[in-house]
Amino acid sequence: MVTFLPSRPGRLADVPSFGRGIGGAESNVACALAAAGHRTRWVGRVGADGFGDHLVDAVAAYGVDTSAVQRDPHRPTGIYFRTATDRDADGFEVVYYRAGSAASAMSPRNMPLDELAAGRVLHLSGITAALSADCLALMRTLTARRPGRPLVSFDVNHRANLWREAEGPRVLLDLARGADLVFVGEDEAETAWGVVGAEAIREALPEPSVLVVKQGAAGAVVFERCAASFPTPPLPELRALPPDPRASIADGAEDPVAGRGKKPRSGPDTVAFVPAPRVDVVAPVGAGDAFAAGFLSATLRGLPVRDRIRHGHLMAAAALTVPGDLGTPPSRAHADRLAALDADAWGKLRLGPGWTDVTQPKGAADQEVRTP
Incomplete structure (x- = not known):
């Protein structure tokens, strides 16, 4: 997935902007x-979209062989947003947008x-x-x-x-x-x-x-x-x-x-x-x-x-x-x-x-x- 990391701590509703990264x-x-x-x-599998391009390029930049990654023209690349707090801490939020994604197929x-x-x-x-x-x-x-x-x-x-x-x-x-x-x-x-x-x-x-x-x-x-x-x-x-x-x-x-x-x-x-x-x-x-x-x-x-x-x-x-x-x-x-x-x-x-x-x-x- 493409991950969106908050620019500052706080509720997702209050975070003004997010930085893009990769996750999975x-x-x-x-x-x-x-x-x-x-x-x-x-x-x-990732979508045949810009987020899919970013994922494949970013993973490959680490030296990983991505030649077997499939591109799906009909399903999008999954993304998610999360807060800056620990997963187990109070106030942690994560929102996935991956239903129907290329990976889910x-x-x-x-x-x-x-x-x-x-x-x-x-x-x-x-x-x-x-x-x-x-x-x-x-x-x-x-x-x-x-x-x-x-x-x-x-x-x-x-x-x-x-x-x-x-x-x-x-x-x-x-x-x-x-x-x-x-x-x-x-x-x-x-x-x-x-x-x-x-x-x-x-x-x-x-x-x-x-x-x-x-x-x-x-x-x-x-x-x-x-x-x-x-x-x-x-x-x-x-x-x-x-x-x-x-x-x-x-x-x-x-x-x-x-x-x-x-x-x-x-x-x-x-x-x-x-x-x-x-x-x-x-x-x-x-x-x-x-x-x-x-x-x-x-x-x-x-x-x-x-x-x-x-x-x-x-x-x-x-x-x-x-x-x-x-x-x-x-x-x-x-x-x-x-x-x-x-x-x-x-x-x-x-x-x-x-x-x-x-x-x-x-x-x-x-x-x-x-x-x-």
């Missing part, structure tokens, strides 16, 4: 990963499934599933477990105001069960599923090999199955998936949140908690997508779990210390130095505006991530 959970992750030196492709029938399956990682968001029945069918197809698929990363991103029906939380739970790597906020899990605490979230989501529970400014907990492995060589290319919109990892399963039909994890977890550094926040937006990008970047590099979490925190701090959704990530060498700090030095770390002001070396990575 998956494209944010793709842009952050590309800026960090990874090869990424964003796959999506994505489906298993019109999206290039071979393109989505060709990377080492396929990153998805629960926001896409809320856009339309066709989008949900696409998400069910992409999260269905099939041999040879890429590693599927899924950010729950529960947005209650996007779901027209009360089944939204259950749909997100089903989709998360089909993923290999899941990101979810502790607060959103409580809101959506009524589960409280990281351990309870893991009980509700036993299937993913890696579960990342974000705890805001406190830090993040990662549950990783001991047998989990993220291979460094490219995975075999997977051709177009059968368009099976009814496929779901949880078809016929009882609700695990209610304590029925839980699927046991195949082996014990290793559990790691890493506190977040202190951050002088400029704008509390984009941090979740940035954290996912940092964690994925470190995963692709085969780093240990502590460093994966720290790289997630550092990328989130890059977003939190700028006004918009996307911050300039630190250079890889800079981030690696910070991630390698001992526990005491990490605990004293404080990051403010301008802390990433170093040049990211180009060609620093050869991994590939694709996002719809």
